Each structure stands twice: as structure tokens, then as C-alpha cells.
Amino acid sequence: MAEEFATQKAKASAWFRALRDDIVAAFEALEDSHTADTPAGRFEVTETSRHSDDGSDAGGGLMSVMRGGRVFEKVGVNISTVYGQLGDGAQRAMAARGVPGMADDPRFWASGISLVAHMQNPHAPAVHMNTRMFWTPHAWWFGGGSDLNPCIEYAEDTAHFHATQKAHLDPHGLDHYPKLKAWADEYFYIPHRNRARGVGGIFMDDYCTGDWDADFTLTQDIGRAFLPAYVPLVETRRETPWTDADKDTQLIHRGLYAEYNLVYDRGTKFGLTTGHDANAVLMSLPPLAKWV
Template identity: 80%
Template sequence: MTETTDFDARKTRASDWFRSLRDEIVAAFEGLEATHATGPFSASEPGRFEVTPTTRSTEDGSDAGGGLMSVMRGGRVFEKVGVNVSTVYGTLGEAAQKSMAARGVPGIETDPRFWASGISLVAHMQNPHAPAVHMNTRMFWTPNAWWFGGGSDLNPCIEYAEDTAHFHDTQKAWLDPHGATVYPELKAWADEYFYIPHRKRARGVGGIFMDDRNTGDWEADFALTQDIGRAFLPAYLPLVEKRRVQPFSDADKDAQLVHRGLYAEYNLVYDRGTKFGLATGHDANAVLMSLPPMAKWV
């Protein structure tokens, strides 16, 4: 098997995995909506995802891939949640090419072809006691390089130490089989990456994050990426199940809106995925899906 053929098969495996993870998460979130029978917002209709195909635009109109944007708005549990998958390819524009070259991607100056696939999720909750959350994983390929990236982090506006501990402990349990240093490394990376310099604070209580993951062993790196995805639901669902029924005050809701302002600032100013998606012509609505439905600045 040639290297090109081998990576064609690997691309398919990665893209299929991201799609299967998307399907699992969408089903779980709609299940939360259906079972929310008591507590705030339970009298409303359960939310369902609206699914829209997305495309990557190119100047010459050539096929450049796309994906699915799945968004639920105004549910019982989720005020807004998006679970997107995409597989895009083509030629990097000049700005993206220079950015990749600056990051040390070999050969990108002379051969700007690329392929990228991944899943991206952001959930903003109705109940301010239920934490917002972000998760994404992705694979990126060029003719001379490949890598994986992503992670998940918890963004409560009202913090509970036991919720934070559960989120981190679950992720650690899934990552420990990949080596004793992996979880501490990815946790520290998340603490650094999800920091808002102009606010001098983190946007949440952290999680795990990696980028440019290429140990030379594609299978091992893909397995780690899969377990980052597998860790998400057991780390997050119990927190939502516990907090969705909790009473809240106007002050709690106000705190939620202010915290969402931090989230919006980070995603628009610093997030690497947002910048890449917009720079490479992917559907702007899908790229900006992460923004909250309502936010407030003091």
C-alpha cells in the first residue's frame, strides 16, 4: 500500500469517526430534552436539532467539501447547542498558508494543498447552574504533514467544585491508558490555551486540549483523539442531569449572561478554529455557531 493510499483510508476512518461521535452526542442531547419532566423550562416542548448541510466556498466554485451543522435553539435544557461536523479540502489561501508556515508545517510554502475533518460542539444552557461546554477534535493533513488536535473544557457561570472535579477526573480516566504524562500535559495546555489575556482570567474551569499532535504513530494519535471524544459524554452529562432541575434567581441568570460575554470575546478574538474556518472559506454560520444566543457586558 502506498503512503497516499494509506492516508486516503486514514482520512476516511477519521471522518467517519467524527460523524459517528456527532450522531451519539446529538442522540444523547435530544434524550436529555425528552426526559426533562420537572424543574425550570420542563413545561416547554423538548428541543430538537435542526440539521443543515454546509459547504466550503472557493473562488472558482470547485468542490471543496462541507459538512453538517446541527443546532438546537430554545429547548428545555439547552438554550442553544451546536454539534457540527465537516470534511473540507482544497488549497490554502495565502494568509492561511503563511500561518501554517509560521507554525512549522513542512512544505506548505510550495504545496498548499490540505484536507481537514473534525467535530465541533458548544452548548449554552437554559439553567445558569448547568455549565456551558465546548468540545472539538480534528485531523489535519497536507502532502508533507498530518496532525490531530482538540479537547473539551467546562465553562460554568456558577462554579461547583464537585462538578469541576468530576469533569477532570473523567477525562483523566480516559486519557491515563495513553500514558501517565498525557492528561497532565493536555490539562496544562488547556489552562494556557483557554485563557483570556485582556481579562487576565480563564474563560472557564479548564479541561484538556492539544494541537499539532503528531508523535509519528498515527494509530496511537488517532486512538487518543477518539478517547478525548469518548470521554465527553460521561464527563458532561451527569452535570447537566444534576443541575437542570435546580431553581435559579434573576441574579443567577444575569451572571450567566455576563459570563457568556467572556465566551464570545474569546471565540472572536483568540480561538484558532474560528480564525481558520473563516480564513479558509467555510460556512460562516457554522464557524460562528459557538456564539451564545444572548450575552451581556457590564
């Protein structure tokens, strides 16, 4: 069983790296194909690391961030594979989510990809995507999804984003898309603002049917859906003329995005409480935002 888990972990970690490479290449291609007087943006890649309380290695990853591009004002595509022992607070959180035995054996392993893009043009939508695998000696599961966050919504963009997600999920069962869409609507909701963060997408968490191969394939297809769901929207909206009022709308919407990520997002909380690189964890925050 240990050997089987090792193989599964290696497959998952390799997949997240391959997806990261595809997205980075696609986003740099968008920069190259956009006409502007400024240089095309490129990702700056930094290795990240995590250490246990005793100073021993506990994994790490790659933080890839592009700032000030032609199309992207700021975009980060991070991958990580971390491991070690969960602290008391994280153990309690796992127990609350129904994971038994954490006090007796608090080991964990987690790997995933996380992406957030903030755009130069207010008409081009911001977006978030992540997928991950989490393992303990007592349970394993997958999670993640993607959601669209336009500050100026176009109904046809929203329809395309959702239709592409649905097309990738339907081969796994026609119940998957409506279930994961409803999950995203619930998860990406900001109670103190009484509104959604954006126009939704798909999301799952603690997902484990007991069939690792089937669950991993579903997770891969969630990742595969991202580029065809998002890139055409950027290609359409990056040329749209915009005004100072449009930019103001964008900055206010970014404030909403920052509130959600700092107050409610599980990934942010997990990354900070388990000692991962704070810059990588907070990569999702926009470069500029505004509150009224």
C-alpha cells in the first residue's frame, strides 16, 4: 500500500507541474501576440521552500509571477509539494472535517497548483484556478476548481466559461457539473458583502470516491478545462477600449477579491498555518485595489 501511495503521489505532483508549464507557456504567448509599445511580460520563477519546526526539509515548489505585462498586470502560477506533521490547530481542523486518527499519526502530504490572474484591461476578466491532492495515513482526497471574476461582466463570456467546464466534466457523469457549480457558488461567496466573488465556475473539496484513478482523472480534466475556458475570453477583451471609470470599477472589485482571500479562503489559511512561503501563499492578492 505504501508503494502504491508513493506512485500516486508522484503522478499527481508530476501532473501539477505539467499543467503549470502549459499555462505559463500559454500566458506568455498571449503577451507575445498582443500589440503594445511595452515589452511582453515574462514570468519570474522562484523556488520556494518549507521547513519543519526542527529545521528539516518539508518540501517546497515553484512560484512563477508575471508583473506589468502587456495583458497581465499580475499573474501567478504556483506549484508546491509539501509534507511533514500537522500542528495542533491543523489536526483539529482535519478532525472537524471527519479525518480520524490525526492525533495518533499527524503526518500529511499535499501537492497542487494555484493560479490567480489580474488583468491590465478592466474588460478582461480576472480568474482563479487551483487543483490539489491531500494525503494523510488515514485518508486522501482531491480538491479545487476554477472561477471567473470579471469586474465588468459579459454574459457571453460567463456562458463560454461555464460551457467549457461542463464539457470537460460531462464524461465523468452528467451530475458532476451541476454539483460542482453549486459547490463553487457556495464556496466563493462573501457573507459580509452578501454577494458572490465573481460569476462562479466549478469547485470541489475533500473529494474521494475511493477510486483514486477515477478521482485523479476528474482532477486532471478540471485542469485541462482551464485554458480553453479562459484564453478565448482574454483574446476577445484585451483590445476593448477602457476608461478611467472602468479602471476604478476594476480596482474596487479587486478589493472584494482581496477580502475573500484574506478572510475566507481555505488555501490561504492552510498555507500560512503550515509554514509555507508567505509570498507564495499571498501571491493571489492584486497589485492595486481600492475601497470606497
